[in-house]
Amino acid sequence: MDIYLPIAELSVNVFLLLGIGGGIGALSGIFGVGGGFLMTPLLIFIGIPPAVAVATGANQIVAASISGVLAHWRRGNVDIAIGVVLLIGGLIGSTLGVWIFSALKAIGQVDLVVNISYVVFLGIIGSLMLVESIKAMMAQKAKKRKKSHVHNWTHGLPFKMKFRKSRLYISALLPLAVGCFVGILSAIMGVGGGFVMVPAMIYLLGMPTVVVVGTSLFQIIFVTANVTVLQAVGNQSVDIMLALLLIIGGVVGAQLGARIGERLNGEQLRGLLAMMVILVALKLLLDMATRPADLYSILRAAV
């Protein structure tokens, strides 16, 4: 049973879309929030233009992040102070990112850039995860943890603020920069950015791990919401039919995924995820390099 997606301008099987939404939902249920970075490539695989995939994918992340934040908030694990600074950086970054996106769209290169960014991004992340898994399997004991508060050049930056919950006294420019970078990623690739933000918060900012996940989710809500709105208004690239089907599938999938995730082993999951990421990156690369089914695509010129 096919359904016509107005913005994507193609017909897709309904069940395929529900299945993708469900699958990604299951992934995010199992792995915690974070299936978004695989959703966009999957949508690209089934033929949805990358621009639409990115914008609609961003939308999917908002709801999941909200429910995630509530759970952390109840346990007191969200640092609002630093979250707001991250979020301001994120709004700046994502607005900039959407602007870049529109510029690329105007010169007709947005599909290419999104594809390349994904190949690079997933390739790097997938390899890092794989290396980690391999090291773990060879049972290399982790080295002793160095003190996380090493005083380096970042401590000389101005605009220092006290972040009580994270027990930090650092320049506000740091979280601003992290948020900005993640915002740009979010706008161009339709990801939440938690993947990059969590390590950045721990290793670059030095936040205690217990508040990191909740605070990153907090930031992601606003940034992805901003991306969705800007993309919809500025680029007309959010497809509501697509979004609806993905959300329905996603909600169901997330419940199932959460239940499955409780029974599985963390190390195996990570290894699996690493493989999936690399495979997706390779497939994207392959699709870019081989002859496409349609040699020419029709782009609507500015009206």
Add this chain to the structure above:
Amino acid sequence: MSDNIDNQQPNEETPANQLTGRTFLCVVDETEEFAAALQFACRRAHNSNGRVALLYVIEPAEFSHWMAVGERMREEAREEAEEMLNVVASVVQKRMGHMPVLYIREGKLREEVINLIEEEDGISLLVLGAASGTDGPGPLVSYLVEKMAGKLRVPVTIVPGNLSEEEIALIT
């Protein structure tokens, strides 16, 4: 000729190697009712020449995509647990004159409590604090009372969180 501990005279400062009798297990967390439960357990242990055992359960951290992050979460949680236990242990030391037995376990709270009781035969009683608010007595208490009370190896004493020190002193 049963060893009836209640007939013995309680000592002020009992050296650890002369302690016979019961071990009172308390589950450590940051709630108010834990303070009441601890007070209860300390007094009972003191009056029966027993000792107090403290259990802190580290709940499994969320899955994170990076192994390094996950490991770091575990380490930080472990440090928190040790710090908390040390603080509580020093309180017990001050009240009772000897160190309590300390247990740190990783896993789901309810499972680890039950496992510990099964493993350690010396534990004679589980002392839990019950929250006095509108949210109910607390998930551990609810679970144990509804599902497990009949199957545990030891009795469970539930101490209302709003009992004052004087009230607890009166009943122990």
